[in-house]
Amino acid sequence: MNIASYVIKRILLAIPTILGVTILVFFMIHLVPGDPAVTLLGPRATPDLIAKLHHAWGLDRPLLQQYLLYMGRLFHGDLGQSFFFQLPATTLIASRTGATVMLLVTATLFTVVVTIPLAILAAIKRDKTVDHVVRSVPIVTLGMPSFWVGIMLILLVSLRLGLLPVGGYGQNLPQHLQSVILPALTIALAISPMTIRSLRASMIDVLEADYILTARAKGASSGRVLFRHALRNALIPMITVLSVNIGWLVGGTVIIERVFAIPGIGGLMLDAIGNRDFALVQAITLVFAVFVIFVYLVADVSYSLIDPRVRFD
Amino acid sequence: MSALAPGNATQTLSPDLLPLPVTSVKDGFRTRWYRSRSFVAGIVILGVIIGMCTFAPLLTPYSPTQQDLTHVLQPPSAQHLLGTDQLGIDMWSQLLYGGRTDLRIAFLAVILPFILGTTLGCLAGYYGRAVDVGVMRMVDIVVAFPFYVLVIALVFAIGPGEKGIYIAITIVGWVSYARIVRGEILVAKQQDYVLAARSAGFGAPRIIVRHLLPNVITQAIVFATADVVLDILAIVTLGYLGLGVPPPIPDWGRMIFNGQQFLTTQWQLATFPGLAVVVTGIGLALLGDGLSDLLRPE
Amino acid sequence: MPELLRVEDDVVEIRTRRGVLRAVDGVSFSIAAGEALGLVGESGCGKTTALRTILGLIPRHATVSGRVLFEGEDLLAKNGDAMRRRRGKAISMIFQEPMTALNPLMRAGQQIAEAIEINLGHGGREARREAVDLMRRVDIPDAERRYRAYPHELSGGMRQRVMIAMALSCHPRLVLCDEPTTALDVTVQEQILNILATMQREEGLSILYVTHDLAVVAELCERVAVMYAAQIVEIGTVDEVFRRPRHPYTLGLLRSIPRFERVQETLNAIPGAPPHLLAPPPGCRFHPRCPYVEDDCRQGDFPLLPIGDDHDSACIHSERCVEAIVGDPVMPGD
Numbered sequence: 001m002n003i004a005s006y007v008i009k010r011i012l013l014a015i016p017t018i019l020g021v022t023i024l025v026f027f028m029i030h031l032v033p034g035d036p037a038v039t040l041l042g043p044r045a046t047p048d049l050i051a052k053l054h055h056a057w058g059l060d061r062p063l064l065q066q067y068l069l070y071m072g073r074l075f076h077g078d079l080g081q082s083f084f085f086q087l088p089a090t091t092l093i094a095s096r097t098g099a100t101v102m103l104l105v106t107a108t109l110f111t112v113v114v115t116i117p118l119a120i121l122a123a124i125k126r127d128k129t130v131d132h133v134v135r136s137v138p139i140v141t142l143g144m145p146s147f148w149v150g151i152m153l154i155l156l157v158s159l160r161l162g163l164l165p166v167g168g169y170g171q172n173l174p175q176h177l178q179s180v181i182l183p184a185l186t187i188a189l190a191i192s193p194m195t196i197r198s199l200r201a202s203m204i205d206v207l208e209a210d211y212i213l214t215a216r217a218k219g220a221s222s223g224r225v226l227f228r229h230a231l232r233n234a235l236i237p238m239i240t241v242l243s244v245n246i247g248w249l250v251g252g253t254v255i256i257e258r259v260f261a262i263p264g265i266g267g268l269m270l271d272a273i274g275n276r277d278f279a280l281v282q283a284i285t286l287v288f289a290v291f292v293i294f295v296y297l298v299a300d301v302s303y304s305l306i307d308p309r310v311r312f313d
Numbered sequence: 314m315s316a317l318a319p320g321n322a323t324q325t326l327s328p329d330l331l332p333l334p335v336t337s338v339k340d341g342f343r344t345r346w347y348r349s350r351s352f353v354a355g356i357v358i359l360g361v362i363i364g365m366c367t368f369a370p371l372l373t374p375y376s377p378t379q380q381d382l383t384h385v386l387q388p389p390s391a392q393h394l395l396g397t398d399q400l401g402i403d404m405w406s407q408l409l410y411g412g413r414t415d416l417r418i419a420f421l422a423v424i425l426p427f428i429l430g431t432t433l434g435c436l437a438g439y440y441g442r443a444v445d446v447g448v449m450r451m452v453d454i455v456v457a458f459p460f461y462v463l464v465i466a467l468v469f470a471i472g473p474g475e476k477g478i479y480i481a482i483t484i485v486g487w488v489s490y491a492r493i494v495r496g497e498i499l500v501a502k503q504q505d506y507v508l509a510a511r512s513a514g515f516g517a518p519r520i521i522v523r524h525l526l527p528n529v530i531t532q533a534i535v536f537a538t539a540d541v542v543l544d545i546l547a548i549v550t551l552g553y554l555g556l557g558v559p560p561p562i563p564d565w566g567r568m569i570f571n572g573q574q575f576l577t578t579q580w581q582l583a584t585f586p587g588l589a590v591v592v593t594g595i596g597l598a599l600l601g602d603g604l605s606d607l608l609r610p611e
Numbered sequence: 612m613p614e615l616l617r618v619e620d621d622v623v624e625i626r627t628r629r630g631v632l633r634a635v636d637g638v639s640f641s642i643a644a645g646e647a648l649g650l651v652g653e654s655g656c657g658k659t660t661a662l663r664t665i666l667g668l669i670p671r672h673a674t675v676s677g678r679v680l681f682e683g684e685d686l687l688a689k690n691g692d693a694m695r696r697r698r699g700k701a702i703s704m705i706f707q708e709p710m711t712a713l714n715p716l717m718r719a720g721q722q723i724a725e726a727i728e729i730n731l732g733h734g735g736r737e738a739r740r741e742a743v744d745l746m747r748r749v750d751i752p753d754a755e756r757r758y759r760a761y762p763h764e765l766s767g768g769m770r771q772r773v774m775i776a777m778a779l780s781c782h783p784r785l786v787l788c789d790e791p792t793t794a795l796d797v798t799v800q801e802q803i804l805n806i807l808a809t810m811q812r813e814e815g816l817s818i819l820y821v822t823h824d825l826a827v828v829a830e831l832c833e834r835v836a837v838m839y840a841a842q843i844v845e846i847g848t849v850d851e852v853f854r855r856p857r858h859p860y861t862l863g864l865l866r867s868i869p870r871f872e873r874v875q876e877t878l879n880a881i882p883g884a885p886p887h888l889l890a891p892p893p894g895c896r897f898h899p900r901c902p903y904v905e906d907d908c909r910q911g912d913f914p915l916l917p918i919g920d921d922h923d924s925a926c927i928h929s930e931r932c933v934e935a936i937v938g939d940p941v942m943p944g945d
Contacts, residue, residue, distance in 0.1 A: 024455075143590060247458070284462075
């Protein structure tokens with residue numbers, strides 16, 4: 001089996017999940033108590049107008065048909081219309097993607113930079129002091145609310161030290177980068193305990209493998225053992241760790257964007273919630289879920305590129 | 314393997330595999346609980362915090378909803394241990410009563426996902442095939458959503474208040490328990506004692522409940538302690554975002570949100586509620602670590 | 612023949628939750644140049660651990676004491692780097708399970724070439740050529756193509772040949788074998804043993820062969836040491852030990868092998884089980900299971916004592932074994 005057919009096979013396997021996701025998203029909005037038409041119209045609501053809106057939105061048709069219509073629109077790339085802004089959800093989301101992407105990428109970078117050295121160090125010096133320190137840190141940090149960590153960072157770095165902006169996103173690229181540092185750091189600190197713990201465990205598994213013993217028996221130096229053998233085999237769990245935690249990375253952006261007032265998709269979602277803009281909330285939730293599934297897919301494919309055993313499914 | 318190998322003919326066991334006197338898991342727990350430093354430390358910390366929140370009326374004369382617009386944004390003093398917020402409400406009382414709210418909801422919120430997840434995990438692990446595929450598909454769907462995205466969306470959809478929090482956390486949280494229990498059952502059902510029970514004609518429900526579950530549930534219980542922390546964080550985060558417990562009921566998350574505006578002057582308003590969460594988290598983490606050590610069969 | 616390796620009073624202590632355990636308790640033996648010594652015993656008797664201490668590959672939480680003299684130098688006294696330079700070059704090792712002992716992400720041939728690069732300092736292309744040559748010598752067909760194969764693409768026997776090639780690549784003087792044929796089926800096992808025997812002859816290698824399979828030792832080795840509960844209980848030439856065993860445990864092992872030429876109703880198993888190494892019995896460790904046990908077996912130390920020409924036994928009543936064999940020889944045709 002070559003790479004192309006492997007990719008296609010994985011995509012096909014993901015389809016039922018995507019369908020399930022759309023069902024969940026679709027029905028979630030129907031849990032909303034009250035009538036969206038009434039909410040939108042507010043004091044101007046008359047039975048006549050309400051009925052008109054219901055008809056315009058297709059709310060007077062049977063549930064299954066509504067769902068099919070919804071799926072039909074999705075296939076055309078139509079994520080719905082924001083009630084509040086009276087603009088296509090797609091447009092709104094697209095306009096805010098830049099900030100979120102920058103935040104996500106920087107946060108991932110920080111996470112990798114923090115996780116890999118610490119996990120490797122703890123695995124190599126297993127059960128020594130360094131390892132105990134690395135392992136006890138999560139006990140304290142796992143209980144720290146990410147938004148609170150962000151606020152503390154603002155307090156210390158922005159206010160007391162004046163090194164970085166308090167919030168916002170800035171006008172140009174250098175300002176963007178500056179504004180994104182603290183938020184990305186906050187997210188990285190929030191998920192690092194989990195990623196370090198996972199990677200450390202995987203590294204220990206790799207280091208205790210028989211082929212490491214063989215390499216040492218061959219006379220390989222510790223450096224060679226580490227880089228030629230251990231690290232390469234640890235790449236797989238590293239990718240796993242990152243992709244599994246993508247949900248936390250993305251969820252983190254939603255919260256942190258609010259803390260630092262960054263105009264990203266997460267902020268848009270929270271605004272939409274504040275405006276009771278059901279369609280927009282629905283659209284953004286769907287986008288996030290599809291993105292996560294996409295990341296899992298990419299991780300899967302990269303396994304097959306790294307590990308020759310995987311291709312022969 | 315060579316037929317002449319003596320290892321085949323002699324009935325010997327590797328010394329490492331020889332059964333040493335086995336204490337049942339519960340016995341070990343009862344006699345040794347005080348020996349695990351983590352467990353004891355965790356219990357102490359939690360005890361102090363829960364105690365303080367429970368006996369809040371004894372520890373503060375103020376009510377957490379009592380406004381005093383003549384004394385807004387006061388720094389810590391003899392009358393107000395941690396100062397007051399922008400409505401003149403005493404911070405210390407808010408902290409104590411807020412703890413009541415948040416901790417109560419968090420502990421309660423673990424129960425439904427625990428029951429639902431454990432049940433589905435058992436069924437999936439034991440019956441396998443169609444049941445397993447079905448449950449795992451549901452897991453895939455839930456897991457595709459970032460935790461907070463789904464929780465926030467659900468809380469929004471269901472409406473403000475406690476009810477929404479419980480439902481949202483249940484829908485999202487059962488997954489971890491299901492995975493853990495399913496994994497344990499898949500392993501456990503290969504064990505001899507299960508095969509023995511099945512050949513004795515015991516029905517599936519009896520096997521699951523009487524034989525498999527007790528051995529399998531310890532992992533779920535240990536996870537539950539970590540889950541409480543997660544739930545506290547979720548509740549507090551929702552509070553911060555304005556989607557949690559509605560005012561005027563005191564809540565640590567909302568306290569932090571209110572306090573964020575005054576970082577330059579009264580920084581303690583935003584800091585202390587967070588510290589309260591952190592300390593509670595430490596207590597629960599230590600408890601979980603200790604528990605996992607103690608419940609591990611020797 | 613000059614002595615190549617001498618192990619003196621090797622002790623490996625492991626710290627466990629329940630106390631200190633001696634996985635290897637005062638093991639001593641020697642191997643001459645060009646000689647093959649078999650180290651036999653059941654799983655858990657400490658033979659693998661003893662083997663690994665020679666190369667310094669001891670488990671975590673373990674401490675080693677004693678002396679391991681290789682060509683006169685004490686390996687245990689050497690620091691990490693000096694030890695490393697010996698590995699693969701003067702002393703190499705072959706492991707039991709080639710599927711896990713080979714790096715699954717690296718091509719098989721490259722792993723052989725790596726050993727050559729590390730120990731002989733030959734560069735890429737030359738190392739590769741030598742590796743392919745080696746693969747041919749160990750009877751791997753189509754060596755050029757197999758060089759580029761990944762471990763999971765090769766059969767068990769082929770993987771083990773790769774391991775042998777790797778072990779022999781730098782012309783070591785001593786090869787340590789940790790049950791290399793246990794995971795293989797019988798026909799493949801024969802081929803591997805043939806390769807080892809040929810290599811031993813052609814290169815003048817010494818071999819230390821750890822196994823629980825007495826037949827393999829009989830085929831490949833000149834001398835054998837029998838281990839029980841972390842100690843050596845009998846050592847001598849294969850001929851002596853297998854034909855005229857002088858320790859009840861060895862006798863029990865040999866007797867328990869099913870015989871083709873006799874109809875047996877029951878298998879002769881040694882009753883009981885080996886002791887747990889955290890609390891070995893006082894006196895002779897085999898005494899609770901020994902059919903010839905006497906009062907003075909229950910206390911004291913029982914070191915190996917010479918009872919013949921190149922034949923030592925730890926049993927103080929070894930003449931009982933001599934009596935037992937009369938009329939009921941161990942080896943068919945005796």
